[in-house]
Amino acid sequence: MTYQPLTTASKPWKICSVYPHLKDSYWLSVNYGMVEHAKKLGVELKVLEAGGYPHLEKQQTQIKDCHQWGADAIILGTVDSTAYQGILSQLTGEIPVFATINDIDVTDPDIRKNITAKVGVDWYEMGQAAGEFLAKRHPRGSGVVNIAWLPGPSQRGGTKPVTQGFLDAVKDSDINIIKTMWADNSKELQRNLIQKLFASGQHLDYIVGGAVAAEVAISELRSNHKSDDISIVSTYLSHGVYRGLRRGKILFAPTDKMAQQAMLSLDQAVRHLEDKPIERDLSPKIEWLTPTHLPKDVIADSLSPAEFRPAFSVYNHKVRR
Structure with a gap:
């Protein structure tokens, strides 16, 4: 996939991202990809995590929290592909939503109307x-x-x-x-x-x-x-x-290059907010890895560095702890 990510944003947009959890290295790597790109672009990023796939109600509350925070865009890693059928717009209002990593049911009219773009691998x-x-x-x-x-x-x-x-x-x-x-x-x-x-x-x-x-x-x-x-x-x-x-x-x-997917989701959100050209359905190429084939660039697009810790807030090019 050839894609030119943005290098800067025109203003510090408020992006709110909701993950199913941050309990494993997969979602930690998602967090890393998103946080790094937010730091680079200079946007404000707020990260919320539901604590696990069974916690649908908590995730729904967190989407409302994004709304109350005044988010310009919401990036949603849903806990369940069908859970938001008919109700997504009630939670998000007019805020554009970007689906990341996990599939969401775009056959549902309410979801389809509210999902601006998505990133994910089948x-x-x-x-x-x-x-x-x-x-x-x-x-x-x-x-x-x-x-x-x-x-x-x-x-x-x-x-x-x-x-x-x-x-x-x-x-x-x-x-x-x-x-x-x-x-x-x-x-x-x-x-x-x-x-x-x-x-x-x-x-x-x-x-x-x-x-x-x-x-x-x-x-x-x-x-x-x-x-x-x-x-x-x-x-x-x-x-x-x-x-x-x-x-x-x-x-x-x-x-499936999860750090890259997270970067792409944030990039989609900022592109949309700035009326820039946007690809609405992005999917990195799945790479096969074996003990004799571990390309450095593929690993960098996939995993967070060993020293990276979960980050829940980015402001003015820096992580706020």
Whole structure:
């Protein structure tokens, strides 16, 4: 994707951004991309986070808070693609809304009317990427391999499209899914799933799943002396997955360049406010990462630097703590 981001804003617009949570390195990297661009442009940025995908009411209250704060634009990482059907305009009034990262149901008339532009990758394609990687390694007739599929929470985020993309990609290969296990993206819950998996005694060749499952799998395989027998594939990138790729402990992860997506959302908002040309639907190219292919520019577009801490306010080119 060739895109020229703005280098400055004509005035310190008030941009209010609402995230589902800031509990993992994915949304921390989103925060980083947005905060850096706000500092560069000189706009005012307020960040609110709902504390998790089940917290729809809290997120709705936060959108009202953006309105009361006097936001010129709202950037919404929704907790649920359909939750705002028929009600978005009641929360936002006349303020333009920019959907970021998570899909929102633009077939709903009220949502369609209020979403000015969006940035996001189809999570079906993230699952598909992981599936294609494995299907290429194990084509039909090469010998059946058993995998456990641990995509994350069953209800929220992109796990359903990820699962569909993965299943579609492996259906004509020798990949045999022997177990599908759902749980929220906490290390403890994902660790429990992997321990149950080992306790079942089933023969396994791969653990494939979300970044949290992939990260936890590294230490669980090591402590159970299975690192040489079972390989790990992740459906998205995190700091822990990146470390795993660098050390050869994880074979593959796609990245949707979340820091870049956040920068693009802020850029869309400022372009709209300044009546500049705007692309209304932006989607970075999904990159395949392996231990031997970790391009520096792709990692920089994806992950926050190690020293970055969550930031909730940018004013006059600086983070306010």
